Amino acid sequence: MVHFSIISATASILAAASLVSATPVPSNNEPKARIIPFVNKHAAARRSESYNLSETTKRDLYRIQRRNERAALKERSGTENQLKVKRTAAALEPFDIDSARKARTKKRQGSAADPLVNTDDFLYYGNIDIGTPAQVTTIDFDTGSSDLIVPSTACANCTGPFFDTSKSTSFATTNQAFSTAFGDGSTADGVLSTENVAIGSLGIQNQPFAVITQASKGFDGPNAGLMGLAFPTIAQTGATPWFMNLANQGALASNVVSFYMSRQGADGSELCVGCIDSAKFTGQPEYFPLTPGNASQKTWDISTQGFTYNSQLVTQAMTATIDSGTALIFLPPSACKALYSKIPGAQPASDGTHFTFPCAKAGSLGAIGMKFANSNTVFNINPTQFNAGVFDKAAGTCLGAALSSGQEDGVALVGDAFMNTWYSIFDYGNMRVGFAQGV
Numbered sequence: 001m002v003h004f005s006i007i008s009a010t011a012s013i014l015a016a017a018s019l020v021s022a023t024p025v026p027s028n029n030e031p032k033a034r035i036i037p038f039v040n041k042h043a044a045a046r047r048s049e050s051y052n053l054s055e056t057t058k059r060d061l062y063r064i065q066r067r068n069e070r071a072a073l074k075e076r077s078g079t080e081n082q083l084k085v086k087r088t089a090a091a092l093e094p095f096d097i098d099s100a101r102k103a104r105t106k107k108r109q110g111s112a113a114d115p116l117v118n119t120d121d122f123l124y125y126g127n128i129d130i131g132t133p134a135q136v137t138t139i140d141f142d143t144g145s146s147d148l149i150v151p152s153t154a155c156a157n158c159t160g161p162f163f164d165t166s167k168s169t170s171f172a173t174t175n176q177a178f179s180t181a182f183g184d185g186s187t188a189d190g191v192l193s194t195e196n197v198a199i200g201s202l203g204i205q206n207q208p209f210a211v212i213t214q215a216s217k218g219f220d221g222p223n224a225g226l227m228g229l230a231f232p233t234i235a236q237t238g239a240t241p242w243f244m245n246l247a248n249q250g251a252l253a254s255n256v257v258s259f260y261m262s263r264q265g266a267d268g269s270e271l272c273v274g275c276i277d278s279a280k281f282t283g284q285p286e287y288f289p290l291t292p293g294n295a296s297q298k299t300w301d302i303s304t305q306g307f308t309y310n311s312q313l314v315t316q317a318m319t320a321t322i323d324s325g326t327a328l329i330f331l332p333p334s335a336c337k338a339l340y341s342k343i344p345g346a347q348p349a350s351d352g353t354h355f356t357f358p359c360a361k362a363g364s365l366g367a368i369g370m371k372f373a374n375s376n377t378v379f380n381i382n383p384t385q386f387n388a389g390v391f392d393k394a395a396g397t398c399l400g401a402a403l404s405s406g407q408e409d410g411v412a413l414v415g416d417a418f419m420n421t422w423y424s425i426f427d428y429g430n431m432r433v434g435f436a437q438g439v
Helices: 042-047 053-077 097-107 242-248 333-340 359-364
Strands: 034-037 124-130 135-142 148-151 172-181 187-199 202-215 225-228 256-260 270-273 281-289 301-309 318-322 329-331 355-358 368-372 387-392 397-400 402-404 411-414 422-427 432-438
Touching (some): 172 202, 281 301, 281 422, 301 333, 301 411, 329 333, 333 355, 333 402, 355 359, 359 387
Parallel strands (some): 135 225, 148 202, 318 411
Antiparallel strands (some): 124 135, 124 187, 172 187, 187 202, 256 270, 281 432, 329 411, 355 397, 387 397
16 A cells, blocks of 8 residues: 555665666676665554554555556556566576675675664665765655655655755756645645666666655655556656666666565565565565566556465455555455455454454464465465554454455455565566565
């Protein structure tokens, strides 16, 4: 879901870097991949008085609605951007940065891996560099949307760190207005612009993005902006997303971006651009092709056999949109009802969206998971992540992390409540998504 979004959100902006325009970043012979540390405040917020699960859910549902509306509008108007995947590196397997790290350790005794930082659960964000000289801001990396949005110093209601356009020699504006609505119904407005954007040594010159100059309500931080990692077909800016620009230019060791989301406030969450990190998972990733897997691809969608309870399928088959910007999991109403009918003591809440269960049973709910198409593997959700928090303290009821989307559209929106159990690999070069058991 998007914690403040166009469609969903996940992003981060980090240290200084060499930039490219339409060519890869020149560098030494080492593979071009970068780990970005994440900081996550969702669990802390959830435990605080300010946390409002109802508002989080409302924003997620609003985002689903907005995404469907925008996709339908682009289809009717014929303005969908065409997906162009540079196939020169399409057959490459994901580059494992941990293997390179171990090799460097052998060659350079005393060297250390990059420090990786994360706290708490659910909202994961990091840093990007933007402008010349580089300014650092915080970004939510979002596989459910496709635009880069950064608040400027002119935005009084936004959350910083802000981007000061007057201090960048590479900033250019198109003077074309940009407007988007957020999950709580508030709006943000600005202008389409171009700028140098980098994460570590990976950079793009003249990356199109939206610089926000005013908002009816502040971004629902603590991050400042959002970087979409989905496909250009749904980009409101009409631009190719930053990550796909890098991939199309051959600037990555492999055309993937992968997420490790830690649980229970543990350190170590990371986004790996151009790489996977086998230190963050066990076993071998299992990959699933995107659907439809062609030039009309909008988001990271894969086919499922359905959701499972104690390894048995209990819902119909559906498409799963793997969305790092969504906190929870949203199912069609019939599928949600079918799943909770198997969970002892589960009851629908009065809002028609949430389901509750006895908090005392949180550790013994049974195994809840998913099976993807043409696979015998059951991808169970860590029980601690299926408990979304206390609903009624006096009644001793808690909320489940699977909610009703209110739409019988055959689509499950699968967010962080699933991804922080499973290391998630978004393979643009091979048009697939992979999962491995997170450590």
